[in-house]
Amino acid sequence: MVTKLIILLVLILGIIAAAQLMRLYELSSKLRKEGEHDITKRDNHMNAGLMLAFMIALFGGFIWLMLKYGWVGRGESASVHGHELDWLLNVNFVIVIAVFFLTNFLLFWFAFKYVKKPGVPAFYYPHNNKLEMVWTVIPAIVLAVIIIFGLRSWNNVTDTAPKDAVVIELFSKQFDWTARYSGKDNKLGKFDYKLTRDDKNELALMTTESIQMAIDSMQSGFKGIDWLEGELNDRKKMLAPEDEEKFKKDLGNKEKLIRLLIQMQKKHDPSIDAMAWDDFIVKDTLYLCKGQEYEFNFRSKDVIHSAYFPHFRAQMNTVPGMTTRFKFTPDITTEEMRVSRDVADFDFVLYCNKICGGSHYKMKMIIVVLEKDAYTTWVKSKETLTFKDTFFAKEDAAPAEGDATGTDGGDLPAGNDSIPAMVAILPEPVK
């Protein structure tokens, strides 16, 4: 409190002091018969000089930043198309920086050079069509070049993925990532958000059994329809009004959802189950193979996120209610990157790049790029941990609640003999 008072006092005294100084200044300029609209020759030349000095400082600062930071933070691209994009960025930068230097130089140089001098009138020069034509056409030509190069790369990058690309789904929610590999058939199982069950079917995959399970738990599971009806109709219980309203709303929603689930069950074609059963799900770390093209399908459970792979020069939003896609081919392994950057604990990272809530900045997933052999071994180790295996696993065999499907190289469920040998070949992701 005392400090606040002192701050206030200092502020007031400061303003008063400044006002007094202003009075002094005004008196002196009155004596000199100089109005505030008269810019003296001295002031004018000082400011002209400062314009030039500022330009030099601006250019100097820019060059310093460019040399010190221009390419360091980005690092080398770790994907095939990334090299092309980096080249394109450099081409654009050359053009853009040239324009920046040229126009800023002209601006500040003219400001400095053509400061008012007594006896030198300004040159009356209202227009010149030829000149204006020049600076319409030249930018247009330069832009045409930029557009052509840009669109060529854009088309390459966004083209549909070839058939042999491995399909992986990245599932986002507040505030983490989950990856689903498409398994042996390289086809992702179908999904519907209504099938979500946090313990058994976190990614809401669609199979005959998972639909049945969703219906059962909505009807008779924890806070299911049966329970809600019981609470609402129990005459012995007095519910608080807000609870009652909440339960009623919840019941209404669940009745709506269960009708949709029953419809889904009736229409369900069991032959698509196989697509889902062989998928396997991975958390914390995404393993990729060097030189293999991947097609990523993105999904979101709650709000918009953005899958941002700065090292692979890739980014795509994840949007609830729709699937988005991006393809790329990693071409440098984690190990190689650690050596070339000379950073022992470097890791590729998948960040979230669309504001998604308070912990937005913590939402990330480590990516490890392996050589082909190591990658194949790792994939083999997952063949016994498919969606089918985890879905039908007995309750007591499953890990702790909320992590039933969460398995990865470093955190495999107990009972798998091959873990120690396999983990040894994987670079340890840094937590």
Add this chain to the structure above:
Amino acid sequence: MAAVAHDAHGHHDDHGHHEESFVSKYIFSQDHKMIGKQFLMTAVFMGVVAMLLSILFRIQLAWPGESSDFLSFFLGEQWAPGGVLSEDMYLGLVTIHGTIMVFFLLTGGLSGTFSNLLIPLQLGARDMASGFLNMLSYWFFFISSALMFTSLFVETGPAMAGWTIYPPLSALPQAISGSGLGMTLWLASMTIFIASSLIGSLNYIVTILNLRTKGMSMTRMPLTIWAFFVTAVLGVLSFPVLLSAALLLMMDRLAGTSFYLSDIIVQGEMLTNHGGSPILYQHLFWFLGHPEVYIVLLPALGLSSEIIATNSRKPIFGYRAMIGSILAIGFLSFIVWAHHMFVTGMNPFLGSVFVFTTLLIAIPSAVKVFNYITTLWKGSIVFTPAMMFAIGLVSTFITGGVTGIILADAALDITTHDTYFVVAHFHVVMGLSAVFGMFAGVYHWFPKMYGKMMNKKLGFIHFWITIVGAYGVFFPMHFVGLAGAPRRYYDYTVYGENDIDSYNQVMDLNVIITIFAIIAALGQLVFLFNFFYSIFRGPKTVQNPWQSTTLEWTTPVEHIHGNWPGELPTVHRWPYDYSKPGAEEDFIPQNVPLAPGEEEH
């Protein structure tokens, strides 16, 4: 004053006014000059608030997790426990900073102040077409400002979904605390703001089309008026789309509709919404959002055209090309919006189309820049504070404009989208340019607004601190973006765990940026002092302090209702007759008839 007012009364009865009460003169005034000043005052207040918010979150970014008395002084225990900014409030500060700066300072403040002040004065009109609607426009603006300001003090915090308030985050209070009452207030405030903007814009358009004085043809209008005109048209065409976006969002939040929501489970709650698309919101938002950039920028460019010509003592180079560029920019601004959405999963072919249209905008922008530079060439430059800010504007317009070329390139946007590179780009090209334009306008037309002069020395100091601070903040920020740092991250130490090179770069630069931001913010105190001191105690101005040609300087220094005592001036020439060969003085006001044998430019 009384004598002049009486004189005015004698000459034109319909505008005669005897005694004005305090309320009708200062509060519910229908006089465009007073309304302009009201807009300016409100905008200055909102601008100071938004700047303070930015300092608060810059402290967190430079020194993450360190306790700061400054933060706890302003935010208290709830939002800065132990002097460390909370994660949620960080996003709240970012959101409200952006909203206030874009809408309240640079749209309401800039257009509101100068369109109101200058349109009637430069066109030779007694007032706006509808004084009452004009007053309404201000008071809507005032209410919306008050609502937005109030939302900072709500218990669950202000809106936190970023100034673009993308649903579903902004639609679901379960997802973030600011999407509760804070977001409702945000939407209410913006709805009223849009009404204010629409009423104002319609008024500007009608006034410009109908109330030009005799001889003031469209091609004799100062470029300021052209800029205000196109700005108003953009506003009328695009703001209603934002209104519809906001209303649909409101309905999703309150009425259970599914315009933007589909298949969502949030905080364990399975919603029944199905079939909506969050991307629809983005299309609607950016259909306003991109023209909005030019709603902010064009008035600043218009003001600086006027100021640069006056203080170079030269006609603006390529007057007609300048008008053409304004029109081209205005038109193109409507067909580029999806360049904000290259990585939303939009069809890549559609993306290509928007790459093309977006890069086209660079052409009229380049024309404008070269015309400004040529105007300076062989001029006789007088560095008034206004002139210096106008030159600063051209510099930031270039610097920010060229990085736009990179972002408009969809292929390059993949890696730079939503990083600090974007933040740096739009702050330079839109934020700095518009703010510089606004400062230039305030220094230049202050004598017209208050009949007093601002102190020039303080003006010089203010300019140099501001431009050094501004470049010091936003130049390094490009390199934070090139290191890959996403925007709206609370704490970049998350980078340190896996990528030490990026981390070092980001953290080093963040400290530099924050220090410059604090310097620039302190520099604004010089302006605030000069501004308020001069309103009350500044020396009286002469009638035409900058020896300018436009009509506003032919009005008496004392404000009178109806602007001109006696007849309205008649216009005989274009507004840029500076240093015309054969003329006695180096400027010929627009109301001076052509001398015998003199050619119009």
